[in-house]
Amino acid sequence: MTEAIRGIDLHVRSGEIFGVIGHSGAGKSTLLRCVNLLERPTSGSVVVGGTELTRLSTRQLQQHRRRIGIIFQHFNLLSTATVHDNVAFPLRLARQPRSEIRARVDELLGLVGLEGYGDRYPSQLSGGQKQRVGIARALANKPDVLLCDEATSALDPQTTDSILSLLLDINEKLGLTIMLITHEMHVIRSICDRVAVIDQGEIVEMGDVIDVFLHPRAQVTQDFVEQSTHASSGFPSEEGIRRGRLLRVRFKGKQTYEPVLFEAVKETGAVFSILQGTVSRMKRIPYGQLLVDVRGSDGDVERIVARLHAEGIEAEVLA
Ligand SMILES: Nc1ncnc2c1ncn2[C@@H]1O[C@H](COP(=O)(O)OP(=O)(O)OP(=O)(O)O)[C@@H](O)[C@H]1O
Ligand SMILES: [Mg+2]
Incomplete structure (x- = not known):
């Protein structure tokens, strides 16, 4: 058995944007998937919004999962369904009345800046637009928490920034708690309030982004900070100066x-x-x-x- 993460003690505050950064294979996705129990930890508990998910029956867990939206690096849209139907999917699963679904989908498409795109298919969208559909779908059942697994890793820098500002916008507008994972310090710096650095399955550093960024303690953190500020710690090479x-x-x-x-x-x-x-x-x-x-x-x-x-x-x- 692989031990992907261990000894995780993490509390994400209501309404904040919490980032988890780590190298490939550090255990980020595993940690995120533990939050909605897509992955069940062998020991310990997961509490979301005061409810201990790890104690619920399968049926209760299904109900509670609706409080938690999730978006993915590769969007995971249904390619044979229109944008409208992709966003409507979780509403149908939750047995929302048909009459209300269309209005709700239109509202969601407006929120993510895709008014008028309902009849398109995913293949007719850019990466950034696909992620907007992913976000609309994740928000369909009005979750309290949004989990983002490398949501911008497949996007170019400019599109990344537009998706990050959309996330910040929904966080503020809807009071949505966001937990995101990334391997880019830029993502953390742009929108996160707090950050945890994960290395080989363990949290090695955690705190307000500004403090961690200005005073990185762990070596991995220092590497991430350096990578994002480019040679900011490198002194000019000419000794003479x-x-x-x-x-x-x-x-x-x-x-x-x-x-x-x-x-x-x-x-x-x-x-x-x-x-x-x-x-x-x-x-x-x-x-x-x-x-x-x-x-x-x-x-x-x-x-x-x-x-x-x-x-x-x-x-x-x-x-
Ligand atoms: N289903 C699985 N079975 C066996 N090992 C797994 C499984 N899922 C993940 N692992 C292992 O657990 C560790 C953490 O994987 P995880 O996917 O959480 O990393 P990650 O930080 O998300 O990496 P990446 O940035 O590449 O997505 C890795 O060593 C991985 O090989
Ligand atoms: Mg991953």
Whole structure:
């Protein structure tokens, strides 16, 4: 028997977007499939919305699964059915009155930006549009939770972003709790509130995305962060540039746009130049990281760091 995941202790908060990141084979899909018991853990319990799914009868479980929508990397649409029928499928399974189904499907297609596409077949849609159908279908029975298994991995970067913003939109509009798995830090950064990093079947790190991103502890996490910021931790290769002391400064939130560093240096006799800088956004929080070459006395550098700390900004002198 393969032990795919072990010792998982995870609580996803109501209304949040929770991301799980890990390399191929880490156990992400297995973990996600445990949430709706498509995969039954050999021990432990799964509780969704206060109900312990692991204690339910098959019939009760079927009912409760309707509270949990799921979308997949390869969309899993019925190719012989129209867009309308794909979305209507779970409504028919739930024995919704025929008269209400059409209106509900139209409403769902509107929500995902596919008004007027009801009569098309999946083969006539782009990847992004197929995933929108997948999302509409997953939302048909008004679930409280949406599970996303690599929902954007088959899409190009631009389409990925449009699907991510749709997910963020539904999360906010419907108060839907979303748990997604991915191997891309970009996905985590764009829409997740919290993240768990999974490696070889275990959670090795978990926290607010911004904290994990700025202070990755586990090696896998550091690799993911590096991959997504490109060489942000790599120093310029020409040794000659590093004449002064190397200072790393990290900003988040409003600080990112304030000239605090400039002010701090100005108070001393030092001069500085920025060797490298990134300003980006995590979900809606701006953050930035600067690598600064400071030329001045040791005392100057100490005072600059102290001033930045006093402003609540992280700054450290690198070796
Ligand atoms: N049905 C199964 N039978 C046997 N082993 C399995 C089964 N499903 C998954 N595994 C194994 O469990 C481990 C975790 O697989 P899982 O599919 O959860 O990984 P993943 O993180 O989703 O990977 P990927 O990013 O490639 O989708 C792997 O070693 C895999 O080979
Ligand atoms: Mg998988």
